[in-house]
Amino acid sequence: MLRDKCGVVGIYSGLGTDVSPSIFYALYALQHRGQESCGIATYDGEFHIERGMGLVPEFFDLNKLSDLKGNFGIGHVRYSTTGESKIECAQPLVTTHSKGTLAIAHNGNIVNAMELKRSLEKSGQAFISTTDTEVIAHLIVRRLAKDEDIVTAITEVMKKLIGSYSLTILTEDMLVAVRDPLGIRPLCLGETDGTTIVASESVVFDVLNIKFIRDVKPGEILVISEKGMKSYRPYKLNRKAHCMFEYVYFARPDSIINGIPVYSVREKIGMLHGENDDVEADFVSPIPDSAIPFALGYSRVRDIPYMESLIRNRYVGRTFILPDQQARELAVRLKLNPLLSNVKGKKIVLFDDSIVRGTTSSRIINLLKDAGAEEVHMRVGCPPIKRLCKLGIDMPTDRELIASDKSVEAIRREIGADSLKYLSIDNLMEAIGMGENELCLGCLTGKYPVEISKYEQVPLPAFIEKA
Template sequence: MKFYRPTEECGIFGIFGHPEAANLTYLGLYALQHRGQESCGIVSSDGRSLSAHKSMGLVADVFGNQEIFRSLPGPAAIGHVRYSTTGDSVYKNVQPIMVDYSRGSIAVAHNGNLVNAQIIKDELEAWGSIFQTTMDTEIIIHLLATSKQNSLEDRIVDALSRVKGAYCLLFLTETRMVAARDPHGFRPLCLGKLGDSWVVASESCALDLIEAEFIREIEPGEIVVIDKNGLTSLSPLKKVEPAPCIFEFVYFARPDSYIFGQNVYEVRKEFGRQLAREHHVEADIVIPVPDSGVPAALGYAQEAGLPFELGLIRNHYVGRTFIEPQQSIRHFGVKIKLNPVRDILKDKRVVVIDDSIVRGTTSRKIVKMVRNAGAKEVHVRISSPPTSYPCYYGIDTPTRKELISSSHTIEEIRKYITADSLGYLSEEGLLQSVGTGSTPYCKACFSGSYPIKFPKLAAAPQLDLF
C-alpha cells in the first residue's frame, strides 16, 4: 500500500562565478532533496561549452563518484532534483534540459507546472517542432529557439510571455546564468552570495549548507541576469496579484528554510497553536506524525499545556522501493516507515498531529497503529484545512474524486479513519497564522479558487489535465 503524501515537482539550484561550481551545486541539491527524489542532474559551464551529468535516483547515488565532477568543469552550474507532475518518470525527462541551437548552447531547470502547456505544444508541433521529452519544460526551450528577439533576455521574456502557470526557472549558457519567477510567485526562489559568487536556490536551506549569505527572495515576475559584469534585475512581465503557495508552509518547504518572508518552522508552530485554540480536547499527550507534523505538534502542546512526546518513530533509512509481502504483514507500507513507542502510548489519551489528510488511508492506519499500541483515545488534529481540490501549479496531488474531503464531511472522515475526534485548522486560522497582511496566498487546494484560469476551466477541478 502506498504511503501517500503530496509531492513537490522539484528543486533548483545554481551558482555563478565559483571555481567549484559543480561541487557546490551538488551540495545545494542535497539540501533540496526533499523537493524531489526521482532524478537529478547538473549542467556546468567553463565559459566555452556546457557539460552535463544526470540520472534517475537520489543525489548521493547519482553523484557518488568524485570522478563525475571532473567532467563538470567551470565556474558556473545549475542543478535540479525532480518529482514528476508533468511528464513520465523516465531518463529522458531528467533535468536540467540541455540543447544546442542556432545561438549556442543552453540548459534549463524548471520548478512548477504550465497550465497551457498542451495548447502551446500543439501549436509548435503544427509548425514542425519535434519534442524529445514529455515535460512542459521543453516547451520553453522551443519558444526560446523560435523567438525572433536578438538578446537572450528578450528571448526569455518573449517565451515567458506565452506561458501561463507556475515556474521558477534557471537558464545557463556558456557565459550567463538567468533566473526567472512567474508573476504570481507560486513557488519560492531566493538569491544569495558566496564571496563574489551569486547563488540561486528554491529554498534558503540550500544557501545555509554551502555557507552562502541570504540576500533576498527573487520577486514574482522578476528576471535576474548574472554574468561576468555582475547581476542585473529586470521586471518585464505583466504585473498580477501575487499568489504564493500556502502549502509550502504546511508541508513542502524544509522547516529551516525562509520563504515568502517568513521562517517555515515558526509558521508551522503557529499552525499548531491555532489548532489547539480551535480544537481543544482533554488529553494526556501530544504526538506528531514525523517528520512534517513535529513543529505543529510542538505548538499545539505548548498552547494546550500538554506534554509533547515522540510516540511514533520514523525509519529514516527506507529506500524508494521495497518488496512488500502479499498478506503476511498487514499495513506493511506504513509499518516500515513508522513504529509506535508502546510505553509512551499505553493507557493514554493521545492527540495525533499531522499536516494533512489526502486519501485518508494512511491516517486510518496510523490511528489503528496508535490504538493497537495501547492508547485509550486517539484524537486526530490536522494543521491545515481539508484538501479538497487538486493543484495544477507544480504539486502532485490526486484527482478530486480521490481526495477524501471533496466528497465526505469531517464526521464521515473521522469515522473512516476510526479516530475518537477529528479537527482541521480553519482557513481563517491558517491565514491568521501566516500573518498574511496584504499577501493573498494561493489556497486553491482548500478553496477551489484557482488564481490562473485554465484553458479548460470547467473540467479543471475534476480532471488531471496533464
C-alpha cells in the same frame, strides 16, 4: 501522501572556481523536493551535463563531478508524476539552436503546455521529452534565434505561459533566474564573496555558508554574468499567489520562504489549533517528522506534554515510490512504529500536516489503537484539501481526495479518529501572515490564481509531465 515537486539551483562563481561540487551539495539539501532524478549542467567554453535516475548522492560521484567543469552551472532534482521513471525527463534539459545552446531547470507546472506544444509541433518542432520544461525551452530558443536578447526572449515567452515556474537557465555567458509573475513556486537569492546562488529554498545557503539576500520577486528575471547581476521585472501584478503548501508541508522547516521562516509558521499553526481546542488528552504527539512543530506549538498553548508516540525508521524511503497498495501498507509499518510504553492506555492528540486520501491517517490511527491507545484525536496542520493542484504539486484526482465530497465527521469516521479538527483557512492565513491576495489556496477553495478552467479537461499526466 502528496509528492514533492522539483527543486532548482543555479550558481555563478566570480572567482572562476568550478561550481559543480557546490551544486551537488545544494541539490542534496533540496533532495526532499524530488527523489526520482537529478542533474547538473555547467559551462566552461562548452556545456557539460550529467543527468540520471535516483537520489543525488547515489547518482553523482567524484568522477562525474570532476567532469562537470565551469564556473557557471545549474542543477535540478525531480520526481515523475506519471509513476514512470524516464531519463529523457530528467533535467537540466539542454537545447542547441542556431545561435547557441541553452540548459534549463524548472520547478512548477505550465497549465497550457499542451496547447503551446501542439502549436510548436505544427510549425515543425520535434520534442524529445514529455515535459512542459521542453516547451518553455523551445519557446525561448525560437526567440533567441530571431536575434532577440535573452531578457526580451524570456519576457515574450512569459506572456504565453499560464501556470507556475521557477527557472534556472544557463547560456554560454550567463546564468538566468526567472520566477512566475504570481510567485507561486519559491526561488531565492544568496551571495558571498563573488559567488551568486539562486535556489528553490534558502536552506541551500545555510549548507553552502552563503548569505541569504532576498527572494526572487514574482515576475522577476535575474541575469548573472561576469558583468555582475541585473534585475528586470517585466511583470508586476497587484497580487501574489505563493503556494500555501510550501509552509504547511513541502519546504524544509529550516527554510525561509518569501521572507517567512517555515518553522515559525508550523509552530503558529499548532498554537492556533491549541487556542481553539479543549479536548482532554494525556499528551500531544506528531506524526514525525513534518508535524513536530505543530505539536510543539499546541503543547505550549494548551500546557499539555509533548511526547512521541511513533518512532520513524529513518532508513526507509518515501512510501510513494513503492508501486502497489500492499507494499505501501508494509512501508507504513516499517516506517512508523508505535512507542508502546508511551501509548498504552493514553488519550493522544495526534498531529499530521495534511490528509490526502485518508488511507495513511487511518493506518496510523489503527497502529496506535492496536498498541493500546485509548483515544486518538487527530489535528491537521492545514484545511481540508478538496481539489487537486494544477500548479505543480502532484496530487491524486479530485475523486481520490477524501475531503472532496466528505464532511469532517464522515472523514473522522473513515479514518477511525475519536475526534478530528482541521485548521481553518483564516487561521492558515494568520499563521503564514499573508492574505487571500498573496496566497494560492486553490486546492482548498477550488479558486485558482490563474485562469485554468479552459485547460481543465486536458489529461495532463498522459501527455505533459510537471517539472
